[in-house]
Amino acid sequence: MGNLFDNIEKRGISVGFDFLNQESGFGIAQTLVEYDETSTHSKVFLVGILNTILVSVLGIITASIIGLFIGIGRLSSNWIISKLSMIYVELFRNIPILLQILFWYNVVLASLSSPRQSLVFFESVFLNNRGLYIPKPLLQDGFIFVAISFVLALVAIFYLSKWAKKRHDETGVKFPIWTVSFGIIVFSTTIVYFLSGSPIELEYSSLQGFNFVGGYNLLPELLALWFALSIYTATYIAEAVRAGIEAINKGQSEASLSLGLSKGLMLKKVILPQAIRIIIPPIINQYANLIKNSSLATAIGYPELVTVFSGTSLNQVGQAIEIILMTMAVYLILNIIVSMIMNYINAKMKIKER
Amino acid sequence: MKFVRMILGFVLFTTLTTTLVFSGTLENVKKRGKLNCGVSGGLAGFSAPDSSGKWKGLDVDMCRAVAAAVFGNAKKVKFISLTAKERFTALQSGEIDVLARNTTWTATRDTSLGLNFAGVNYYDGQGFLVSKKLGVKSALELNGASVCIQAGTTSELNLADYFRTNGMKYKTLTYDTSAQSRQGFESGRCDILTSDASQLYALKSQLKKPNSAVVLPEIISKEPLGPVVRQGDDVWFNIVKWSHIAMLNAEELGVTSKNVKKMAKGKNPAIQRLLGTSGDAGKNLHLDKKWAYNIIKEVGNYGESFERNVGLNTPLKIARGLNALWKDGGLQYGPPVR
Numbered sequence: 296m297g298n299l300f301d302n303i304e305k306r307g308i309s310v311g312f313d314f315l316n317q318e319s320g321f322g323i324a325q326t327l328v329e330y331d332e333t334s335t336h337s338k339v340f341l342v343g344i345l346n347t348i349l350v351s352v353l354g355i356i357t358a359s360i361i362g363l364f365i366g367i368g369r370l371s372s373n374w375i376i377s378k379l380s381m382i383y384v385e386l387f388r389n390i391p392i393l394l395q396i397l398f399w400y401n402v403v404l405a406s407l408s409s410p411r412q413s414l415v416f417f418e419s420v421f422l423n424n425r426g427l428y429i430p431k432p433l434l435q436d437g438f439i440f441v442a443i444s445f446v447l448a449l450v451a452i453f454y455l456s457k458w459a460k461k462r463h464d465e466t467g468v469k470f471p472i473w474t475v476s477f478g479i480i481v482f483s484t485t486i487v488y489f490l491s492g493s494p495i496e497l498e499y500s501s502l503q504g505f506n507f508v509g510g511y512n513l514l515p516e517l518l519a520l521w522f523a524l525s526i527y528t529a530t531y532i533a534e535a536v537r538a539g540i541e542a543i544n545k546g547q548s549e550a551s552l553s554l555g556l557s558k559g560l561m562l563k564k565v566i567l568p569q570a571i572r573i574i575i576p577p578i579i580n581q582y583a584n585l586i587k588n589s590s591l592a593t594a595i596g597y598p599e600l601v602t603v604f605s606g607t608s609l610n611q612v613g614q615a616i617e618i619i620l621m622t623m624a625v626y627l628i629l630n631i632i633v634s635m636i637m638n639y640i641n642a643k644m645k646i647k648e649r
Numbered sequence: 650m651k652f653v654r655m656i657l658g659f660v661l662f663t664t665l666t667t668t669l670v671f672s673g674t675l676e677n678v679k680k681r682g683k684l685n686c687g688v689s690g691g692l693a694g695f696s697a698p699d700s701s702g703k704w705k706g707l708d709v710d711m712c713r714a715v716a717a718a719v720f721g722n723a724k725k726v727k728f729i730s731l732t733a734k735e736r737f738t739a740l741q742s743g744e745i746d747v748l749a750r751n752t753t754w755t756a757t758r759d760t761s762l763g764l765n766f767a768g769v770n771y772y773d774g775q776g777f778l779v780s781k782k783l784g785v786k787s788a789l790e791l792n793g794a795s796v797c798i799q800a801g802t803t804s805e806l807n808l809a810d811y812f813r814t815n816g817m818k819y820k821t822l823t824y825d826t827s828a829q830s831r832q833g834f835e836s837g838r839c840d841i842l843t844s845d846a847s848q849l850y851a852l853k854s855q856l857k858k859p860n861s862a863v864v865l866p867e868i869i870s871k872e873p874l875g876p877v878v879r880q881g882d883d884v885w886f887n888i889v890k891w892s893h894i895a896m897l898n899a900e901e902l903g904v905t906s907k908n909v910k911k912m913a914k915g916k917n918p919a920i921q922r923l924l925g926t927s928g929d930a931g932k933n934l935h936l937d938k939k940w941a942y943n944i945i946k947e948v949g950n951y952g953e954s955f956e957r958n959v960g961l962n963t964p965l966k967i968a969r970g971l972n973a974l975w976k977d978g979g980l981q982y983g984p985p986v987r
Contacts, residue, residue, distance in 0.1 A: 307760075307761075308763035320805075321806055321809050324820050324821050332813055404837075424837050425795060425838070503793060504793040505792075505795065505840045506793050506795060508793065516822075594825065596822050596823050596825075596833070598823065602823065603823075607801055607805060609734070609801075610737070610801030611757070611801075611805075611806070612761070613757070613758070613762040
């Protein structure tokens with residue numbers, strides 16, 4: 296390390312972290328926090344991290360959902376569903392992720408029109424090659440009442456489901472908890488919403504000059520990256536799900552069927568709770584992979600950490616070692632956090648041996 | 650791209666941790682038998698392989714000139730194509746000996762990266778390429794536009810400055826390579842493409858319909874482009890600097906690749922000193938005394954290189970403008986070989 300700094304100094308390359316306080320001087324397309332050209336490089340770092348986290352979280356959620364259904368689908372007794380799931384898995388996991396990202400990006404861009412000929416849905420949602428534009432809710436004064444009623448509804452549902460479970464355990468009488476909960480939430484918040492005088496206003500996007508202004512804008516780069524990461528990672532999750540389910544002794548499903556459980560109930564109450572213990576460890580790997588793969592965004596210009604910080608910032612200040620180390624540390628910490636959460640869940644799910 | 654950068658980062662890291670000192674670039678190049686030259690991967694007129702795989706362009710000629718000066722053979726170059734983001738790390742780490750990749754000379758780059766700019770082989774400025782459909786006549790009408798741009802360039806900073814000074818808003822789309830930004834522009838992802846004006850002409854000529862786009866008249870920055878070397882090796886710095894100057898002086902004195910043999914036998918003392926018939930410029934540069942003779946014979950003078958690569962008879966159709974010799978009203982001025 297001493298050598299490293301010696302040599303850097305000899306060659307007149309700046310060292311240290313002072314650059315973090317320098318003005319960045321460049322613009323970023325998508326920022327989750329306030330940012331403009333006069334912000335510092337440390338703000339660029341933060342913007343990059345948040346954009347990485349955004350696409351990772353979105354990707355992890357959709358990949359898990361798709362993976363679960365495809366994994367179960369592969370074991371379906373319906374020939375078409377199981378073969379389609381198999382084709383899905385074999386197709387998408389065998390093509391490099393970078394190519395998939397580029398493919399979806401070019402498909403998205405090629406299939407959409409310019410802002411002046413956008414596709415319009417409900418006169419408020421616009422889709423064009425600059426991305427998806429949706430109205431932005433602006434919260435007014437009375438919104439606090441709606442929020443309170445929503446929390447109250449959640450508390451009510453919590454106690455209701457506790458009571459329903461207790462009654463089910465004691466008497467075996469079922470209670471339609473999902474339908475009732477849904478009803479409570481929708482009904483109570485709607486009533487309070489109108490009583491408090493509709494405290495949400497929508498800010499619509501409108502075409503001004505070159506682009507749409509106002510509302511939320513989902514960039515095509517984000518859409519393409521999200522899509523590609525979800526589809527790709529879902530194949531691995533599907534295989535983990537299938538492996539988990541297949542590892543459960545056949546006797547378990549035969550026994551539950553002979554007890555008269557429906558197939559759905561059998562999956563939900565008997566098979567998945569046991570399979571999940573086997574599924575979680577390999578899925579941690581896939582989540583970590585997804586987070587790391589998100590750095591491939593640099594190929595399509597989605598402004599995540601590698602693109603903006605160890606890309607543009609690095610080039611403006613030229614301090615490769617500091618910046619690359621910081622970037623590596625971020626991925627390390629993100630992945631450690633994910634595996635800590637998943638390990639916690641895993642520990643909770645483990646067979647309790649007393 | 651990520652992997653290339655990672656590898657470069659790693660190379661930088663490892664080479665810096667060993668006690669390798671870069672003072673002997675000339676010896677290293679001679680020992681290797683080839684010059685490693687960092688260029689842009691595909692920028693018509695500056696550095697791009699042609700249909701037969703031969704590298705061509707103004708920056709490529711800069712590399713060839715250095716090779717001719719060192720080896721007497723302009724073919725002894727290995728071209729390494731780099732993105733804007735990778736270029737400085739590649740040079741710092743010793744991956745390349747000289748960087749000729751349409752790189753703007755700025756104070757930060759010259760002082761804080763451990764690099765030295767050895768001259769200016771093209772005076773450029775940043776401009777805007779817009780689609781004709783939009784009917785825009787001036788850059789001041791670009792409020793709210795989406796802009797395609799290449800990562801790690803001075804263009805990113807100039808763009809931010811320009812829009813901020815004029816109170817306009819914009820959205821950037823930052824791509825790794827100029828080919829990607831061209832695709833983004835062509836697919837309509839952005840309204841304008843911004844870069845150095847010379848690059849805009851090159852990119853425009855590569856569009857599917859070159860006439861569907863137009864370069865706006867505004868030039869919003871100064872972009873002196875030139876070859877770069879590592880700081881701390883003055884012998885090598887001098888070689889690269891004077892390779893460029895030799896080409897300028899040759900044009901000024903009327904020495905071309907065609908007549909150089911005859912000129913070397915002539916009586917003009919300035920030409921004699923340049924071509925090594927008299928004086929010891931070569932020895933002082935640690936080179937053969939026919940170093941400049943070889944450059945001009947193998948590569949040509951600056952004017953020849955300019956006309957061949959970007960001039961009026963090429964698809965780029967760039968006039969000499971600022972890049973004319975000083976005596977023709979331009980900025981190219983070669984200090985005397987004396």
